Structures are given as structure tokens and as C-alpha cells.
Amino acid sequence: MKTLQQVKDELRQYNGKPIKIMEVCGTHTSSIFKNGIRSLISSKIQLISGPGCPVCVTSSSYIDKLVEYSMKEKHCVLTFGDMMKVKGSKLSLTGAKAAGGRVQILYSPLSAIQLAKDDENTKYIFAAVGFETTTPIYALMLEEIISNNIKNLKLLTSVKTIIPALQFICENEKNIDAFLSPGHVSVIIGSSAYMELAEKYQKPFVIAGFEGEHILAAVYEILSQLGRHQPEVKNLYVSAVSEEGNQKASALISRFFERTDDYWRGIGLIENSALRLREEFKEYDAGSSFEYREEHMPKGCRCTDVILGRISPEECPLFQTVCTPMDAIGPCMVSTEGACGIWYKNRERR
Amino acid sequence: MKIDMSYGSGGKQTGNLIHEVFLKHFNNKTLNKLEDAAVLSVSGKIAYTTDSFVVTPLFFNGGDIGKLAVCGTVNDLSMMGARPRYLTAGFIIEEGCELALIEKIAESMAAAAKEAKVMIVAGDTKVIEGNGGIYINTSGIGEIMKEKISITNCHVGDVVILSGNLGEHHAAILSGRMGIENNIKSDCAPLNSIVAGLLKENINVHCMRDVTRGGLATVLNEAADNSSCAIEIWEEALPVSSEVQGFCDILGLDPLYMANEGKMIAVVPEGQAEKALMSVQKSKYGKNVRIIGRVLEGSGVRMKTRLQGSRTIDVLYGEGLPRIC
Numbered sequence: 001m002k003t004l005q006q007v008k009d010e011l012r013q014y015n016g017k018p019i020k021i022m023e024v025c026g027t028h029t030s031s032i033f034k035n036g037i038r039s040l041i042s043s044k045i046q047l048i049s050g051p052g053c054p055v056c057v058t059s060s061s062y063i064d065k066l067v068e069y070s071m072k073e074k075h076c077v078l079t080f081g082d083m084m085k086v087k088g089s090k091l092s093l094t095g096a097k098a099a100g101g102r103v104q105i106l107y108s109p110l111s112a113i114q115l116a117k118d119d120e121n122t123k124y125i126f127a128a129v130g131f132e133t134t135t136p137i138y139a140l141m142l143e144e145i146i147s148n149n150i151k152n153l154k155l156l157t158s159v160k161t162i163i164p165a166l167q168f169i170c171e172n173e174k175n176i177d178a179f180l181s182p183g184h185v186s187v188i189i190g191s192s193a194y195m196e197l198a199e200k201y202q203k204p205f206v207i208a209g210f211e212g213e214h215i216l217a218a219v220y221e222i223l224s225q226l227g228r229h230q231p232e233v234k235n236l237y238v239s240a241v242s243e244e245g246n247q248k249a250s251a252l253i254s255r256f257f258e259r260t261d262d263y264w265r266g267i268g269l270i271e272n273s274a275l276r277l278r279e280e281f282k283e284y285d286a287g288s289s290f291e292y293r294e295e296h297m298p299k300g301c302r303c304t305d306v307i308l309g310r311i312s313p314e315e316c317p318l319f320q321t322v323c324t325p326m327d328a329i330g331p332c333m334v335s336t337e338g339a340c341g342i343w344y345k346n347r348e349r350r
Numbered sequence: 351m352k353i354d355m356s357y358g359s360g361g362k363q364t365g366n367l368i369h370e371v372f373l374k375h376f377n378n379k380t381l382n383k384l385e386d387a388a389v390l391s392v393s394g395k396i397a398y399t400t401d402s403f404v405v406t407p408l409f410f411n412g413g414d415i416g417k418l419a420v421c422g423t424v425n426d427l428s429m430m431g432a433r434p435r436y437l438t439a440g441f442i443i444e445e446g447c448e449l450a451l452i453e454k455i456a457e458s459m460a461a462a463a464k465e466a467k468v469m470i471v472a473g474d475t476k477v478i479e480g481n482g483g484i485y486i487n488t489s490g491i492g493e494i495m496k497e498k499i500s501i502t503n504c505h506v507g508d509v510v511i512l513s514g515n516l517g518e519h520h521a522a523i524l525s526g527r528m529g530i531e532n533n534i535k536s537d538c539a540p541l542n543s544i545v546a547g548l549l550k551e552n553i554n555v556h557c558m559r560d561v562t563r564g565g566l567a568t569v570l571n572e573a574a575d576n577s578s579c580a581i582e583i584w585e586e587a588l589p590v591s592s593e594v595q596g597f598c599d600i601l602g603l604d605p606l607y608m609a610n611e612g613k614m615i616a617v618v619p620e621g622q623a624e625k626a627l628m629s630v631q632k633s634k635y636g637k638n639v640r641i642i643g644r645v646l647e648g649s650g651v652r653m654k655t656r657l658q659g660s661r662t663i664d665v666l667y668g669e670g671l672p673r674i675c
Binding site: 004008027030033034035036037038039040107108111212213216324325326336341344345346347348 | 524527528529602604650653654655656657658659660661662664667
């Protein structure tokens with residue numbers, strides 16, 4: 001058993017071959033900065049951000065559809081605050097609201113039920129965005145909608161799943177040595193979900209919590225695995241993540257949702273990478289589309305390269321020069337979980 | 351009884367509202383005259399400020415919009431080294447607002463004013479169309495007790511003192527909005543007694559700021575930028591209650607960026623740090639005071655993390671919204 005100090009010393013003194021670790025989840029990116037992890041480890045260990053921000057990978061046509069709904073008479077779009085500022089092809093929801101659209105920020109999806117009950121003359125469209133973490137809540141919401149016989153609340157879904165995206169990255173981005181697997185998503189899908197990837201691509205997948213010590217331990221574990229050439233799945237977040245995951249939540253998800261191909265903003269089509277409402281629940285769907293539409297990426301924006309771990313946000317020419325949280329060009333600068341936004345807020349000020 | 355547009359007419363109903371609610375609670379000789387303007391005596395230089403309050407919900411654990419409206423202006427005056435003396439209060443009331451609610455708010459303002467030893471000497475009421483909301487503007491005058499206390503006046507070698515726990519107001523308001531039941535109370539409080547204590551002890555305070563919107567991170571950046579210096583803070587020294595920390599962890603919020611309504615920083619010479627600490631601790635609202643950092647040469651704000659790592663602390667961008675996942 002090593003002490004924290006020993007782990008810190010070894011990580012600081014690491015002088016082996018340069019390694020690149022992708023942290024998949026935005027909350028990890030945030031925690032890495034909050035704890036000053038980069039200042040504690042050797043510069044030969046590079047931590048790069050991955051595709052784990054749901055807002056960043058939601059297609060522009062999805063946002064366009066929300067904007068359209070917000071402008072429709074007797075319609076109101078309900079959303080998490082995070083989605084407000086991401087632009088579609090023309091407007092963001094913030095822009096739509098300023099132009100007279102009806103948009104309301106919710107803190108909990110379940111409060112949508114009460115809103116719909118209180119005002120039956122308004123058709124509410126809930127922007128159901130997220131990964132496996134938020135999907136069980138949407139399933140609960142559907143249960144409530146059905147049991148309360150609510151007719152004026154529908155979901156426009158853009159729900160993604162992380163494993164196919166990781167598979168895509170393993171297949172196409174060969175320079176990533178290891179993955180810091182997401183904490184929250186793993187609670188639902190379990191550590192076994194990464195087994196196939198670890199085996200096929202011979203890469204460490206280490207699941208960690210969000211405290212600084214958790215992240216240091218995960219980086220240390222990755223280094224050890226690479227050192228002894230034995231990449232595998234390792235769960236260091238055993239207090240919350242089990243091997244099989246939360247089966248109750250998974251069952252709830254599969255009752256209402258089924259797998260489908262989907263387009264990721266900045267990446268393109270990833271097979272079987274999304275969840276859509278099953279046919280028998282279509283009446284609760286506000287017209288979610290999984291068809292290809294031309295994706296709008298702002299000129300010069302390198303969010304795609306950031307999401308795929310090819311560059312760090314600072315390497316994008318727009319970063320900090322014209323793209324800032326006050327006037328975000330790319331989706332990764334907009335969201336609180338987006339890599340560019342997190343890097344910007346924690347950048348060295350000159 | 352609900353307010354309708356006639357209460358804003360300037361006629362009989364407006365008069366009733368003024369007499370039966372505002373004069374009843376704010377009761378003082380200057381206001382009771384109901385002149386077009388209050389005539390006041392002050393000595394020496396004055397500080398003069400204004401602030402508007404639009405908070406929802408109107409009532410929250412630990413306070414209400416009325417208490418906030420008094421404390422907010424009292425605190426802004428205090429931070430300039432002034433003794434708050436007089437306030438004005440402007441009410442913009444949406445039709446449909448319950449009269450009993452306005453009375454409760456007025457009562458709360460009167461209690462806060464009494465505690466802060468300020469008089470509400472002038473006021474105004476307007477009624478607008480709407481859904482029963484209420485907005486309050488207060489302005490205030492204070493007499494300067496010590497000059498040159500300024501956001502531009504932090505010196506290299508000074509220490510930064512924080513008067514108590516972070517994030518409580520923000521967490522209480524968010525809990526109210528989200529319908530979450532917990533014991534988190536807003537820290538809304540007048541800070542003039544802390545300031546009076548520091549100045550009475552002859553602490554050579556260089557800079558003071560109340561830690562409101564934008565949180566500690568934003569305030570420290572303002573101090574560093576305006577004083578052309580760097581500020582280093584220590585994560586381990588930052589006081590955050592376990593309940594607020596838990597609330598933040600669940601929602602993905604950072605106490606450094608959360609609003610407070612009864613907390614301040616004071617930047618003082620290192621040699622007087624202990625004395626200042628003890629002085630603040632004597633106040634009702636400074637029990638959890640800490641030395642949280644120091645002023646260095648350079649620029650920007652950095653934090654030494656619990657793990658002894660280094661983190662850049664920037665200002666708040668946008669709103670501190672709960673995260674999506």
C-alpha cells in the first residue's frame with residue numbers, strides 16, 4: 001500500500017515515455033483543474049478531455065427544433081440551464097427567449113409534471129438531453145406522464161450512450177494510451193461495460209470518483225498498468241460503481257428506450273450510440289429525429305478535435321481570442337461541462 | 351387583500367398603503383413628515399450608494415427580500431469604511447400582490463434597519479401590471495469613518511480575511527427555488543458592526559468587499575486586478591459548512607462562485623492580522639472568520655489546493671447553474 005505522498009512523488013517524478021490519458025467526463029475535467037492535478041504530475045503525463053459533455057455533442061438540428069417549438073403559439077420548451085446558450089444553426093434557446101419564444105429552465109425534470117398539470121393549455125416540450133446518467137430520470141418522468149394521463153408534455157430526446165463513442169475513439173484515435181472512465185455514467189452501466197474495449201484495444205480503463213485523491217490514484221493505476229503491459233478495467237470507485245451497474249436503472253431505461261444510430265455534433269454518425277423512445281411510447285415523443293441533417297459547425301471551430309482528444313482546447317486558434325464563455329463560438333465553450341469552457345475558466349491569465 | 355392598480359394612483363389607496371404599512375413600520379420623524387425629500391444632517395465625507403432587489407422566492411430560509419434590501423445597501427456603505435445612517439426605499443409592486451405580504455416585508459426591513467442603526471427616511475411606491483411580485487430599490491448614505499479603504503488599495507504582504515462560511519445565501523435560495531428541504535439558512539446580515547469593530551481597534555484596513563454575486567472568486571479577482579497584485583488563497587482555510595458542501599457536490603456548484611449576503615473580505619497588513627481576526631470574531635456575524643490568503647506580487651488569483659496543487663481562480667462567467675449530469 002502506497003501513501004498519498006508516495007503516489008504524488010512518483011507521479012511528479014515520472015520520466016518514462018510520454019503518455020496521453022483521456023478523461024471522458026466533463027466533471028473529471030473540472031475536478032482535475034479544481035485540484036490542480038496537472039501541477040502535481042509530470043509534464044510527460046498528458047490529461048486530455050473527451051466526448052463526455054452531452055451539451056457539446058448534441059446536434060445543431062436538435063437545438064433548431066427546440067427553438068422552433070419555443071416560438072410556436074401555446075408551446076413552451078423546458079430545459080436544463082446548460083442547454084440555454086448552445087447555438088443551433090441560427091439561434092440558441094437564450095436567443096429564442098429574447099426573440100419572444102417561451103423557454104423555461106428546470107432544475108429537476110420531474111417538476112415538468114407539475115407545470116403540465118397546472119397549465120393544460122400549454123404544450124410543454126422537454127429537452128431530454130444527456131447520457132446514461134440522466135436517462136433513468138427521463139424514464140421516471142415518462143412513468144409519471146403515463147400514470148397521470150398527461151397529454152400536454154412530450155420529450156424531444158437527444159440521449160447518447162458512452163461506450164459506442166469510446167469504441168469510435170479507440171478505433172480512430174490511436175494516440176490515446178488510456179482512459180479515465182466516467183464516474184457517474186459507470187454507476188449506471190457498471191465496470192463490466194468497459195471489458196470488451198479494454199481487451200480489444202489493449203488499453204487501461206480506470207473508473208474513478210471525483211475527489212483529487214481519486215484522480216491521482218487513477219492516474220497512478222494507469223501508469224502501473226502501462227508499466228507492466230497489462231491493460232485492464234479497474235474500478236477505483238467501488239463505493240458507487242459495481243461490476244454490473246445499477247440494474248434497476250438499466251431496466252427502467254430499456255423499458256422505455258431502445259438503441260439507435262445517431263449523429264454526434266462534430267463527430268458524425270456513431271452506430272448504436274443513442275437511445276430513442278420505443279415505438280409503443282411514440283405518442284410521448286415530440287418528433288425526435290435520428291436522420292442525418294447537415295451539421296452546423298462554426299467556421300474555424302476545432303471542437304471536433306477537442307472532443308476526440310486530438311488537441312487541447314488551448315491549441316484551437318479561436319480559443320480565448322474570439323471564442324470565450326461570454327461569446328462562445330463552439331459548443332465546447334458553452335457548457336459548464338464542456339472542455340473549452342473549463343479550460344478557459346482555469347487558464348493561466350497573462 | 352390584494353393590491354390592484356388603484357394603489358399606484360397616488361390617491362386615497364396609495365395614501366393608505368403608505369400610512370398603514372410603511373409609516374407604521376419605518377416610523378421616524380423625518381419620514382413621517384412625508385415631504386418631497388428628506389432633509390438630513392451628516393458630518394464629514396459621505397458614502398452614497400444604491401442597489402435593487404429582485405430575488406425569488408420573496409421569502410427564504412434565513413431572510414426575505416426586505417431584509418436583503420436593507421442589508422445589501424448597509425453592507426455596500428460599510429465596505430467603504432462608512433457608518434450607514436440613512437436609507438431610501440422604492441417599491442415596485444405588481445398587481446395581485448398580497449397586502450399582508452408587503453406588510454411582512456416592511457416589518458422585516460424595519461427590524462434590519464433597527465439592527466443596523468439606519469433610518470429609512472424617504473420612499474416611493476409604484477404599482478405595475480403583473481403577477482403579484484415585488485421589487486425593492488434602496489439607496490443609502492453613510493458617514494466615512496476611515497478614508498482610502500478601496501478595491502485599489504491591496505498591498506503586497508497584506509493578508510486576506512474572510513468573515514465566515516461561503517455559499518449559504520446562494521444555497522438557501524436555490525433550495526427554495528428547487529423545493530429542496532434542508533437546514534441551510536441564508537447568511538443575510540448587516541456587516542456594519544464587523545466594520546465598526548475593525549476600525550475601533552485601529553486596524554489599518556486597506557480594502558473591504560462584501561462577497562455577494564459572483565462569489566469570493568470574483569471579488570478576489572476584482573481586488574487583484576484593481577490593485578495590480580496577485581492573491582493566493584488556501585483551499586484548506588476556506589470555511590464551507592458540510593451541508594452547503596454536500597449541496598454543491600450534488601448540483602455541481604462551487605462555493606467559490608456562490609453568492610453570500612452577510613460575508614465580507616478585509617485585506618489588512620500582515621502584522622495586524624491576528625488582531626483583526628479577533629475583532630471580527632467578536633461580532634455576531636464573524637464567528638467563523640478565517641485568514642484565507644495573502645497578497646503577492648504579480649497578477650490574478652491562485653489557489654493552493656488541499657493536495658498542494660495549484661489552481662487558477664477566474665471570475666464567474668454567466669450564471670452558476672446546476673449541471674446537467
